[in-house]
Amino acid sequence: MIRELLKGTIDLVHIYHRFLQWPLVFRILIIALFLILTFGAAAHMVEPRTFPTIFDGVWWAIITASTVGYGDLYPSSTEGRVIGILLILAGAGFLSTYFITLASTAVTTQNAFLEGKATYSGKDHIIIIGWNERSREIIDQLISLDRQCFVILIDDTLKENPYKNHHVHFIKGKAYNDKVLKQANIHHASKGIITSDQNQNEEHADMNSILTLLAMKGMQPNLYCVVEILTKEQVANASRAGADEIIQSNKQTSYVVMNSIISQGMSKTILKLLNHLRGNNLKLISTSPEWCGKSFQELSAFLLEKNIILLGIKKGEFTGVNPPLGTVIHEDDELLVISN
Template structure:
């Protein structure tokens, strides 16, 4: 005896799609049936389908109505079965929308767009980086990866949150690493400096393993791990401690206090200010890292770039200056 076994290899359609297909089948079947039973009242199949839609939607225009007993019986069956079917469909739509919003807020929803920037780690620096990015490049999508957050920290911003460790391939896949353009890995200050750098280097390996040609910028806290970060594939290194130390030494020797919020700061004597210096022609096209030695030769400490009225403090080393920009230096205002 020949037996045929169903292997179940066909993909199961989502519930919403199955409900929609079932509703379409019901509309067509009842539309054709009422047309066959009462061709005088329902002259075409489309008239029957129209009546079916109006009936199960409980709209009741009254332009078509069955007049025979058989037609009315069909109407009764349609009302009892179709109305519940449509209600179930709209309830499913609402449930899917609510579920999608929960997944988004909890960082479990996949990111599907392209040419985005991935920022690993949530802290005050990440928050400021995102704010600056929204000012300079508001159309570039940003994906934030962090395992310490339980909910989206910036739900009203154009930022997609992924919950998890960036060292896991599954988390990077959710962030659509294959289609990403750049990655910034910030140091985890909840750990000691050595562990934070080890996590950064491990994240670098995971990112470069997923997409070898992606531009990756990493924050390193200890100078001893810079070489290892480059070996792991970093395209650029940010030495946060070194930069902070330079500012502190400059402030200590010159007896000045850094003031980084120029708008809210009150005019006080002996306080540091940012002074913009127009970019010279020979500086155009240089990166911020290449520009620093020119200013140091003039005993000036560069802290950022002013572009189109916006200050970019501590830009990435590969941040290039253009015509119309100004370099921000620290100076004492008497």
């Protein structure tokens, strides 16, 4: 008998400790509901004529605890009024506390999202590291092209989310920190884009990008990662770290500048071309078996009928743009095309 009582006591203690681990708003709500149900049932038992059913008693308890006071049902006996007094002193306090806590929780949650402290729980999102003009352009274009796209922006310098729409979830912190990457739900992300930190010199910025790449690939090896590298010496290291694509922004910028020197106004032309590519994709596609043996000219005419523009051919490590028209397409070749 004593053992059973001790076991029952221990079980109650365990239940109580589990109850204490629940969120505060749920604990207060459960206590308030328990008091309302208890006092409602007590009112029915004390004054069955005034409160014919338990539901009538619970209705009166809710109206009383919420201080609405319709006056449609009220106790007339001394016992019933004592129950009403106790309900007002206990239940009304818990119910008011519940609504105050609920409002406070909503404000706290909203601030957590704004300040980058909230964890993202969605899937198939794109993680973008670093806040700068490049990442701003990337986010704006992603949202304009696909309204269903969700972006996670990770940055340590921002004080709050620069976007007010729900498509961009901001997380404040250093991207090579495991805790920050877990907040971004990296295990269910589809792509990762690492932009270079403009607040550091080129060498330190590249080292920071590669460290971030290692952290992301370490936690999610299958994540498709695009990383921006500024110095050519670090391109090999970025490749060893597992980068799926490496963007050498300085090299591309110098290429545009050189073309502008050789042909004035070329930079504006290139920017216009890139702007017109919005809604279309510049990409490499595999060669279909039925295309093998065709010349560049024949395949170009064939693809043009399908609204696909053939620009060049990638043979191994060599990519040729606008090759000789008689160049034969082989099975292992990849085609550089523009398509929607």
